[in-house]
Structure formats: C-alpha cells, structure tokens
Amino acid sequence: MKLYGYxxxxxxxxxxxxxxxxxxxxxxxxxxxxxxxxxxxxxxxxNPQGRVPTLEDTGSLLVQSMAIMExxxxxxxxxxxxxxxxxxxxxxxxxxxxxxxxxxPLNNLAVLNYLKSEFGADTEAVNAWYRxxxxxxxxxLEPLLADSADTGVYCHGxxxxxxxxxxxxxxxxxxxxxxxxxxxxxxxxxxxxCLALDAFERALxxxxxxxxxxx
Amino acid sequence: MKLYGYxxxxxxxxxxxxxxxxxxxxxxxxxxxxxxxxxxxxxxxxNPQGRVPTLEDTGSLLVQSMAIMExxxxxxxxxxxxxxxxxxxxxxxxxxxxxxxxxxPLNNLAVLNYLKSEFGADTEAVNAWYRxxxxxxxxxLEPLLADSADTGVYCHGxxxxxxxxxxxxxxxxxxxxxxxxxxxxxxxxxxxxCLALDAFERALxxxxxxxxxxx
Numbered sequence: 001m002k003l004y005g006y007x008x009x010x011x012x013x014x015x016x017x018x019x020x021x022x023x024x025x026x027x028x029x030x031x032x033x034x035x036x037x038x039x040x041x042x043x044x045x046x047n048p049q050g051r052v053p054t055l056e057d058t059g060s061l062l063v064q065s066m067a068i069m070e071x072x073x074x075x076x077x078x079x080x081x082x083x084x085x086x087x088x089x090x091x092x093x094x095x096x097x098x099x100x101x102x103x104x105p106l107n108n109l110a111v112l113n114y115l116k117s118e119f120g121a122d123t124e125a126v127n128a129w130y131r132x133x134x135x136x137x138x139x140x141l142e143p144l145l146a147d148s149a150d151t152g153v154y155c156h157g158x159x160x161x162x163x164x165x166x167x168x169x170x171x172x173x174x175x176x177x178x179x180x181x182x183x184x185x186x187x188x189x190x191x192x193x194c195l196a197l198d199a200f201e202r203a204l205x206x207x208x209x210x211x212x213x214x215x
Numbered sequence: 216m217k218l219y220g221y222x223x224x225x226x227x228x229x230x231x232x233x234x235x236x237x238x239x240x241x242x243x244x245x246x247x248x249x250x251x252x253x254x255x256x257x258x259x260x261x262n263p264q265g266r267v268p269t270l271e272d273t274g275s276l277l278v279q280s281m282a283i284m285e286x287x288x289x290x291x292x293x294x295x296x297x298x299x300x301x302x303x304x305x306x307x308x309x310x311x312x313x314x315x316x317x318x319x320p321l322n323n324l325a326v327l328n329y330l331k332s333e334f335g336a337d338t339e340a341v342n343a344w345y346r347x348x349x350x351x352x353x354x355x356l357e358p359l360l361a362d363s364a365d366t367g368v369y370c371h372g373x374x375x376x377x378x379x380x381x382x383x384x385x386x387x388x389x390x391x392x393x394x395x396x397x398x399x400x401x402x403x404x405x406x407x408x409c410l411a412l413d414a415f416e417r418a419l420x421x422x423x424x425x426x427x428x429x430x
Contacts, residue, residue, distance in 0.1 A: 047355075048354070048355045048358040049313060049317070049351075049354075049355030051355070060305075063313070064309040064312040064316065066316065067305050067311075067312055070304070070305065071301055071302070071305035071308075074301045075301050086289045086290050087272075087277070089285070089286070090277045090285065090286035091282075093279065093281065093286075094278040096282075097282055098278070098279060100316055101279065101316055101320055102264070102320060105316050105320035106326065111321065114344070115334070118340070118343070119330070119334040119336065121334065129329070132329065136325075139263070139264075140262075141263075144263055144264075144278070
C-alpha cells in the first residue's frame with residue numbers, strides 16, 4: 001500500500017491514525033500542498049480532484065479519507081473502527097461526519113485562500129471564520145458525547161474508532177487556530193485519551209518526516 | 216420511523232431517496248429552516264447540532280445523512296446502496312463523499328448567510344462562491360465516472376446506490392444556482408437515469424407537501 005499525503009492535511013492525518021491502529025505498514029509519498037503538488041498533472045492522474053489523501057492498494061487508487069477508512073476497516077479486522085450493532089455504527093458514523101462533513105470542509109486551505117483572495121479577508125477575519133465553524137460543530141458534538149451512555153473512554157465505548165480518528169485531527173487544528181475549547185470537556189478528555197495511544201501520537205503532523213523540512 | 220427534514224435540504228433529499236429506494240415508509244416532521252425551527256430548544260433536544268435530517272427509529276435519534284443512509288442499508292437489504300466487494304464499496308463511498316464532504320458543506324444556507332453577513336458578499340459574489348465549489352468537486356467527479364469501467368447506467372454499475380443518491384440533490388442544487396454543467400456529460404447522464412426512477416422523482420423538493428406553502 002502507498003499513501004499519498006501531507007503532514008498538515010487533516011484527512012491524511014486521519015488515514016495515518018487508521019493505518020497505525022490496524023497495524024498496517026504503508027509506503028508514503030509526499031504531496032506538498034504548499035508547493036502546489038496536488039494540482040500537477042501527475043498527481044491529478046492519481047487523484048482527479050487534486051486532493052489528499054489517496055491510498056493505492058494492489059493497483060487501485062482509493063480517494064476520500066472516510067471511504068479509505070471504511071475500506072481499511074472492511075479489509076482488516078484488527079481493532080475495528082465501528083461497533084457491531086447497526087445503531088452503534090450509525091452513532092459513530094454520525095459523530096465522525098459532524099467533523100468530516102460540517103467542520104473540516106469549511107476550514108481547509110483552499111477555502112481559507114478563497115476567503116483571502118475573493119473577499120479580501122484578513123487574518124483576523126479568516127480566524128473568525130475558522131473558529132465559527134469549529135464552534136458550530138463542537139457545540140453539537142459535545143452534548144452528543146457528554147449525554148450518552150454509549151460514550152466511554154473514547155467516543156463510543158472503551159476502544160478507539162472512526163469518530164476518535166476524526167476527532168483528534170480536528171482538535172489539533174482547532175488548537176492551532178487558538179479556538180476556545182474550554183466548553184468541551186468531554187471532547188478534550190477523549191482527545192487526551194487518544195493521544196496517549198501510540199497509534200495517534202505517531203500520526204501527529206509534527207512526527208512526519210517532512211515536518212522538519214517544511215515547518 | 217420518523218424523518219425530521221425540510222424540502223430544500225439536500226441532506227434530507229438524500230434520505231428521502233434512500234427511504235424510497237428501500238421501499239420504507241416513514242412519517243415526516245417538517246423543520247422549517249427558513250423560519251429557524253432548527254435552532255429551537257425543542258429541535259436541539261432532538262438534534263444538538265440543529266441540522267436536518269434526523270431519523271428517529273425505535274426510540275433512537277440518528278444524525279447526519281451519510282450515517283443514516285449506511286444505517287438504512289445495513290438494516291434493510293432491499294436495493295443495496297453499496298456493492299459487495301471492498302474496492303467497489305470504497306469507490307462508491309469515495310464518489311459520494313466528494314459531494315458530501317467537498318461540495319455540499321460549502322454551499323449550505325448557513326455558510327451562504329455567513330458570507331453575506333460577515334463578508335458583505337452580494338448575490339453575485341455568493342453565486343460565484345457556490346459555482347466555484349460545485350466546479351471544483353464536479354471537475355474531480357466527472358473523470359472518476361467517465362474513465363472507469365465500473366460506471367454503468369448509474370455511478371457504479373446498473374443499479375442506483377449511495378453515490379447516485381448524493382449526486383442527484385447536488386445536480387439539482389447546481390441547476391438552481393445556474394451552474395454551467397456542460398462539461399459534465401457523464402454526471403448529467405447518470406442524473407437523468409436516476410430521475411427516471413420513481414424513488415428519485417418522488418423525493419424531489421417540489422414534490423414534498425410543504426413545497427406548495429413555502430415555495
């Protein structure tokens with residue numbers, strides 16, 4: 001397997017955690033988003049959207065981090081990302097998608113660049129936008145976690161899963177943008193429990209080989 | 216089952232199609248997004264995010280349309296939304312998530328309202344934003360469909376599935392915002408094939424009971 005990714009991409013961060021939890025080894029190929037590698041003809045032949053990550057497995061190119069993680073979960077039974085009951089699976093996917101569909105897409109680099117170039121947004125306005133959508137999403141997520149008996153050490157029970165894999169990169173980014181997270185004690189507790197695990201810690205952006213050179 | 220939705224919500228539109236394809240009957244409860252029903256304390260007790268849709272099933276409240284559709288697919292075997300092979304499933308989920316994660320979240324009502332109120336965007340600027348993200352996503356989606364032998368009458372083979380369910384509401388919205396879709400013949404062909412099916416046609420926003428009153 002080969003993962004096309006970038007240390008700062010949240011979506012690639014998710015897949016790194018997923019691979020680590022599964023104990024799968026994977027070659028990595030750097031797509032330098034700051035240098036514009038994602039828009040090259042070469043990379044667009046691999047991923048026509050020009051996004052990371054892409055996972056190459058036995059000749060197939062898989063796109064979209066959420067689809068890649070479901071694939072890894074279906075093909076490798078170690079450390080399952082979803083519970084076995086349908087309602088539990090819907091809960092975990094729902095929690096994961098609050099992040100993957102309602103927070104992260106609004107805060108990626110392409111969007112922030114559009115705000116600057118087309119709306120003349122300055123750093124303060126971009127940061128306000130960023131924090132607004134983090135707050136909107138986490139305001140929904142916190143009670144769904146805090147008020148449910150299904151929540152354990154992690155988002156669902158006492159083993160990490162799909163929702164946790166999405167949560168940690170989102171919290172990491174929120175902290176990078178100085179979002180006020182004091183209203184989310186349950187989220188922060190789960191985040192800390194995840195980061196105590198080697199699979200999450202090794203996947204952190206700063207622990208990727210390219211981080212040293214690209215800062 | 217009861218679906219909390221709104222005729223103009225793309226995410227609720229997806230779930231309506233899904234229920235129709237499965238042949239499941241479902242009560243509906245209107246959450247009038249124009250009137251702000253989604254922000255009421257009553258609705259937030261049902262869906263803390265204040266978003267539609269929510270699906271209530273035997274006492275459980277399920278959030279996020281993609282999670283709801285996976286739930287319906289796992290609990291009802293009629294008209295499966297995903298193929299049986301892992302790579303095919305990853306392909307369909309990847310196609311669906313290009314829409315659900317990279318187009319739709321940028322174009323929902325809350326986002327457009329933020330652009331107007333915080334960046335002073337006029338109608339023209341909002342429309343340009345809308346069309347930009349539609350183009351970004353569909354530019355990636357079209358070759359993934361056009362260049363794959365897995366594409367059939369629908370996004371994956373000759374039965375409609377998860378990607379088609381996401382595609383039709385997205386094309387519907389793109390047409391509403393006068394996006395130029397002439398570069399996407401494969402997408403338009405699949406959209407037409409879907410809309411020829413009763414399950415998709417009945418789910419159209421204009422065919423919901425509230426559409427007449429709320430226009």
